Amino acid sequence: MSCWLVMTQLPSFTRRKENFRCLHCGTPVRGSGYTNHCPRCLWSRHVDVNPGDRAAECGAAMEPVGALWEGGEIVVVQQCLDCGHIRRNRAAAxxxxxxxxxLFGRPVPDP
Ligand SMILES: [Zn+2]
Ligand SMILES: [Zn+2]
Structure with a gap:
């Protein structure tokens, strides 16, 4: 019950499936609704303010600058080339x- 409440109180995550072409290497990427980075080069695009909301107007390419283990999962840290925004993205399977x-072993900037 409490878990369900927490979920409904977080409207900032919007699940949206969309396909796009990687800004960096041109690979066609099938959106899963959660992942919006390229599985080949791990570059992304600055389109979210909160994960999944597509509210950012920047739209510039985001470069993977580092990776780390967090809670048993790989997290990729990406930085926007245009505005410098830093985001942590869970790696996809x-x-x-x-x-x-x-990407491991690189100094990871703080968000
Ligand atoms: Zn790519
Ligand atoms: Zn940006």
Whole structure:
């Protein structure tokens, strides 16, 4: 019950499935509704203010600058090339393993 309440009190996450072409490497990406980064090069696009809301007007490419373990999962840290916004993105199951591993060990900026 309490768990359900917490879910409904977080309207900032909007699930939306959308396909897009990676700004960096051109790979066509099928949106899962949660992931909006490219599984091949891990670049993303600055479209969210809160995860999934697509409320940011920036729209610039976001470069993966680091990766870390958080709660048993890989989290990719991305930084917007235009405005410098930093975001943490949970890695998806189909993300390129080598690309993820290459990000480890880099200094990760604080959000
Ligand atoms: Zn890409
Ligand atoms: Zn931006």
């Amino acid at each position: 189909n993300d390129d393993r080598d690309a993820l591993l290459a």
